[in-house]
Amino acid sequence: AQSVTQLDSHVSVSEGTPxxxxxxxxxxxxxxxxxxxxHPNKGLQLLLKYTSAATLVKxxxxxxxxxxxxxTSFHLTKPxxxxxDAAEYFCVVKSQDNFNKFYFGSGTKLNVKx
Amino acid sequence: xxxxxxxxxxxxxxxxxxxxxxxxxNMNHEYMSWYRxxxxxxxxxIYYSMNVEVTDKGDVPEGYKVxxxxxxxxxxxxxxxxxxxxxxxxxxxxxxxxxxxxQYFGPGTRLTVL
Numbered sequence: 001a002q003s004v005t006q007l008d009s010h011v012s013v014s015e016g017t018p019x020x021x022x023x024x025x026x027x028x029x030x031x032x033x034x035x036x037x038x039h040p041n042k043g044l045q046l047l048l049k050y051t052s053a054a055t056l057v058k059x060x061x062x063x064x065x066x067x068x069x070x071x072t073s074f075h076l077t078k079p080x081x082x083x084x085d086a087a088e089y090f091c092v093v094k095s096q097d098n099f100n101k102f103y104f105g106s107g108t109k110l111n112v113k114x
Numbered sequence: 115x116x117x118x119x120x121x122x123x124x125x126x127x128x129x130x131x132x133x134x135x136x137x138x139x140n141m142n143h144e145y146m147s148w149y150r151x152x153x154x155x156x157x158x159x160i161y162y163s164m165n166v167e168v169t170d171k172g173d174v175p176e177g178y179k180v181x182x183x184x185x186x187x188x189x190x191x192x193x194x195x196x197x198x199x200x201x202x203x204x205x206x207x208x209x210x211x212x213x214x215x216x217q218y219f220g221p222g223t224r225l226t227v228l
Contacts, residue, residue, distance in 0.1 A: 006156075009154070032215055034215070034216075036219075041222075042221065042222075043118075043204060043219035043220055043221045043222055044157075044204065044206075044217075044219040045219070046216050046217070049215060049216065051215060090156055090157065094215060100145065100147075100162050100164060100170065101159060101162070101172065101173075102147075102159060102217070104149075104156035104157040104158070105156050106154055106155055106156045107154075107156050
């Protein structure tokens with residue numbers, strides 16, 4: 001079965017400093033992986049996705065993620081945090097057994113300090 | 115505007131009183147899904163539907179029902195709500211053809227069962 005583990009429940013950075021949100025996945029196959037963002041009291045929005053093309057995936061708002069098969073990781077990064085990046089971020093894997101099922105990590109809340 | 119809408123956005127009810135949360139999408143997506151979000155657990159899939167009259171269980175279907183009589187609508191039904199169904203609920207939709215993986219989420223429905 002597929003699963004994702006988000007290694008940090010909370011991350012706090014200062015505005016202008018780099019962001020690193022960590023995600024490890026378990027999958028027997030080459031997975032489809034996603035990062036979604038949820039701003040307070042809002043629905044989820046896709047940041048980026050990996051579907052077996054380039055291992056470095058660029059998303060919206062300056063975010064990117066690198067798929068590393070050897071480390072089973074899909075960490076989300078941004079070179080310089082902005083106050084508007086404060087939100088909760090979810091790493092998601094699409095099931096390989098049933099393409100209609102998706103598994104979410106427990107989420108990482110990003111706090112950006114001025 | 116392409117969107118997924120949910121109603122109501124907030125609902126407080128009592129144990130055992132049947133309720134329905136509606137979900138509608140205007141993007142002609144084949145696939146629709148319901149999730150619940152609980153602190154520290156991320157989002158968990160309740161039910162999904164691949165098309166009209168085709169539904170299947172997700173990981174936490176107990177206590178919920180769904181129907182898909184029209185392509186655009188996918189209501190979530192709680193026949194006899196209990197306090198452990200107090201949660202934040204999200205509806206999502208996506209294409210299934212052409213490798214569509216991106217899910218589009220509604221704004222969420224916060225349900226409290228007393």
